[in-house]
Every structure is written in C-alpha cells, then in structure tokens.
Amino acid sequence: MKTVNKKELLQSLEDQVEAHIADAIALFQNRDDAFLNRSSATGGWSIAQCLDHLNSYGHYYLPRMRKQLATAQLVQKQGFTSTWLGDYFTKMMDPETGKRKFKAFKGHIPPSELDSAAVVREFIRQQEELLYLLRAGLDRDLDAVRIPVSILPLIRMKIGDVLRFIIAHDERHMQQAKRNLIPQCIY
Template sequence: MKKVNKNELLQRLDDQVERHIADAVALFQNQSDEFLNRPSATGGWSIAQCLDHLNSYGHYYLPKMRDMMRAAAHSGKPDFTSTRIGAYFTKMMDPETGKRKFKAFKGHIPHSTLDSAEVVAEFVRQQEELLLLLREGTRKDLDAIRIPISILPIIRMKIGDVFQFIVAHNERHMQQAKRNLVPQSIY
C-alpha cells in the first residue's frame, strides 16, 4: 500500500471534521424536532436519523480510540501506510468513490423519532472529540495502534485507517442529511 505523510493526512481529515461541525451548527442546530425528524422525501432517513446513525458509530469507536491513543507511546514517525482492508472500507464509504447503498448494521439503525436537539448536540460533541484524537495522532504511530472494527471485532484496523473510514462515513451521511434541506419538487 501507499505511504502518505501522516501530518498531511491528519490535517485533511481535521479540515473535513471542522466542516462537519460547522455544517451541523449552521444547518441543524436550533431547528425544530419536526423539521429534523421529517423523513426524506425519497423515503430515506431524516436529518436526525442520519446524525444518530453516525453517533452510534462514535459511541463504539471514540472510547476505543481514546483509550488506545492514551496507552500508545509518542512517536516521531512521519508517515502512515494504509492496509488493503482499511483502504477498501474507506473507499467503500467515501461518497466520491463508494456509490453503492448499504443497509445499516444492527445496533446502528436509528429510531424514526428522536430528540433532535440531543442528537445534534451529541454529534457536535463527538466531532470535537474526534478532532482532539486527530490532533493527538500527530504525536503517535498511526500504523502501530489497532482498533477492533464494530461489525467484526476480531478484525483490528490501524487507527489511521479507522480515522479515514470514520470521516468518510461521516461525510457520506452529512451529504445525505443535507439533501433533506432541499425542498423536493412536487412534479
């Protein structure tokens, strides 16, 4: 697999997470429950459901990543090498390269009616925690830290791959949520 500069990778991911936070605050915060829980006109998830789905992954990954990062020694290693499986999962989730739709896994399927203010606040909190982890990653060896994946915990991915997967997955569902902002044509 291809080596990349660790700090450039983390900065790119950091920039995306900053955009997700800014969009969540500008577009979703302080909106009504009715608005955020309104199902998509195409039959998909509401804005609140999209964010709640992402929160469910954050509940799994963030504590594991935080604990593993704390336990890892500092490292001046300047690069990161993605694994085949990590690159595959990231490419699959990235809205630019992964066009296929997927069914959500059990435990990650959101309810149809949610406390939308709580969901948005939790999403922003999780994204802020993700930013801290990305920034801490500049001082760690992203190849050495392994995180069990949520769908099959016996498989452990490098934390650099997990970072990329999570941010791509977040981007995929942020785009889905933002599509619900556009009024649907009645034609």
C-alpha cells in the same frame, strides 16, 4: 500500500471534521424536532436519523480510539501506510468513490422519532472529540495502534484507517442529511 505523510493526512481529516461541525451548527442546530425528524422526500432517513446513525458509530469507536491513543508511545514517525482493508472500507464509504447503497447494521439503525436537539448536540460533541483524537495522533504511530472493527471485533484495523473510514462515513451521511434540506428550506 502507499505511505502518506501523517501530518498532511491528519490535517485533511481535520479539515473535513471542522466542516462537519460548521455544517451541523449552521444547518441543524436550533432547528425544531418536526424539521429534523421529517423523513426524506425519497423515503430515506431524516436529518436526525442520519446524525443518530453516525453517533452510534461514534459511541463505539471514540472511546476505543481515546483509550488506545492515551496509552500509545510517543513517536516522531512521519508516515502512515494504509492496509488494503482500510483502503477498501474507506473507499466503500467515501461518497466520491463508494456509490453503492448499504443497509445499516443492527445496532446502528436509528429510530424514526428522536430528540433531535440531543442528537445534534451529541453529534457536535463527538466531532469535537474526533478533532482532539486527530491532533493526538500527530505524535503517535498510526500504524501500530489497532482498533477492533465494530461489525467484526476479531478484525483490528490501524487507527489511521479507522479515522479515515469514520470521517468518510460521516461525510457520506452528512451529504445525505443535507439533501433533506433542499425540499424543506424556504428562502
């Protein structure tokens, strides 16, 4: 696997998270329940369901990453080397490289009616925590810290791969949520 500059990787991921926060605030915050819970015109998830699905993964991964980073040794390592599994999962979720649709795993399927304000608020909070974790990763060894995979906890991925996967997954569903805006917006 190819080694990348850790600082550049984390900055790229941070830029994506900042964009997710900005979009959530500008497009979803302060919208009413009817708007955010409206099913997609194609029969897919509503905006609130997309964000709630992402929140469910955040509930699993964020505490584990926070705990592992808090106890990881400080290092001045400049690189990060992804594993084949980390690359595979990230490419599978990235909207640019992963064009296949997937069924959500049990425990990550959102209900149809949600308290959309709470869902949006939690999504923004989780994205802000993700920013904190990315910044904390600057002086940690992203190759050494391992996190159990939510769907199969026996498999532990490098935290750098988990960050890449989570943010690609977030981007995939943010694009899905934003597609729901087009038929609903009146300009």
